[in-house]
Amino acid sequence: MAQVFPINYFITAFSAVKSFTQRQYLKHWQKLVVMILLASLMMIPLSFQLGRTTGADLTNYVPEVMDYIDESVVQELNTLDNSGTDLMITEEKIIKENDELIIGLAPSTEAAETLLSDRGGIIYTSDQTIFGEDSSSLFYQPYTGDKAMNEVEDVGSLKTLMSQQWFWSNRTSIVLTNYIQLSALIIVSLLLLVLGSSFFLSFMRKNDMYDINSYSEALTIVLNCLGLPTLIAMVIGLISGNPTTMLTVQGLLFVLMLMWVYWKTHFNDTYVQNK
Numbered sequence: 339m340a341q342v343f344p345i346n347y348f349i350t351a352f353s354a355v356k357s358f359t360q361r362q363y364l365k366h367w368q369k370l371v372v373m374i375l376l377a378s379l380m381m382i383p384l385s386f387q388l389g390r391t392t393g394a395d396l397t398n399y400v401p402e403v404m405d406y407i408d409e410s411v412v413q414e415l416n417t418l419d420n421s422g423t424d425l426m427i428t429e430e431k432i433i434k435e436n437d438e439l440i441i442g443l444a445p446s447t448e449a450a451e452t453l454l455s456d457r458g459g460i461i462y463t464s465d466q467t468i469f470g471e472d473s474s475s476l477f478y479q480p481y482t483g484d485k486a487m488n489e490v491e492d493v494g495s496l497k498t499l500m501s502q503q504w505f506w507s508n509r510t511s512i513v514l515t516n517y518i519q520l521s522a523l524i525i526v527s528l529l530l531l532v533l534g535s536s537f538f539l540s541f542m543r544k545n546d547m548y549d550i551n552s553y554s555e556a557l558t559i560v561l562n563c564l565g566l567p568t569l570i571a572m573v574i575g576l577i578s579g580n581p582t583t584m585l586t587v588q589g590l591l592f593v594l595m596l597m598w599v600y601w602k603t604h605f606n607d608t609y610v611q612n613k
Contacts, residue, residue, distance in 0.1 A: 351565025354602040361555040383575030394505040418488040423481035548605040567591030
């Protein structure tokens with residue numbers, strides 16, 4: 339049973355000596371499976387973290403637009419009446435504007451689109467907020483929840499309310515987008531770590547002191563050395579919920595593991611046998 343893949347991988351990865359001496363036991367397809375497995379372990383904390391996501395900040399998506407909101411916008415909204423979450427807007431009004439952005443009121447979607455036809459900004463209509471960095475990428479956010487836009491107390495409350503409404507209307511796509519982006523970061527980081535380390539380690543084949551004879555052997559050693567650090571990094575990720583911390587722990591422990599393997603084996607079969 340101990341020789342069955344992937345059980346043999348984890349047995350090898352927990353031993354500094356075996357991580358070096360067992361450098362030819364993985365087939366090419368098994369190396370690919372190990373890399374997928376390591377990436378999957380690193381993604382487990384992401385799934386838990388993103389599954390617990392309860393909000394998003396629009397400033398991260400439309401920073402210029404959100405930064406343009408000031409107290410004058412809050413004061414103007416506070417003068418409006420509302421019916422539930424809908425606002426009672428009967429005519430167009432520009433609250434503030436410059437050459438690139440505009441914030442205002444409009445009674446209909448068509449009127450709002452006209453105001454936003456040549457620049458970005460925010461237009462509050464009777465039943466939704468229309469906003470975007472420019473006219474080609476507008477978001478249409480219906481008013482939701484229990485609080486109307488004209489009931490906010492300050493700029494921070496207005497930004498929070500807009501962010502909450504946008505998040506709950508687009509939660510699936512936001513979480514999925516964040517998961518894809520973070521997964522891509524982890525996969526790219528893992529590939530750079532594995533392939534780059536294997537590349538430099540393979541240069542040892544040019545020195546008779548070491549018994550690493552090919553890039554394939556170097557790759558197997560690197561994968562062996564990544565097993566334990568990845569498991570520990572996964573646990574750290576589950577606790578901290580921070581992908582950067584998780585990647586940092588994985589990289590640091592990998593270097594320590596590689597140093598431990600070298601200390602125990604000197605990357606030399608004769609040294610291991612004599613010891």
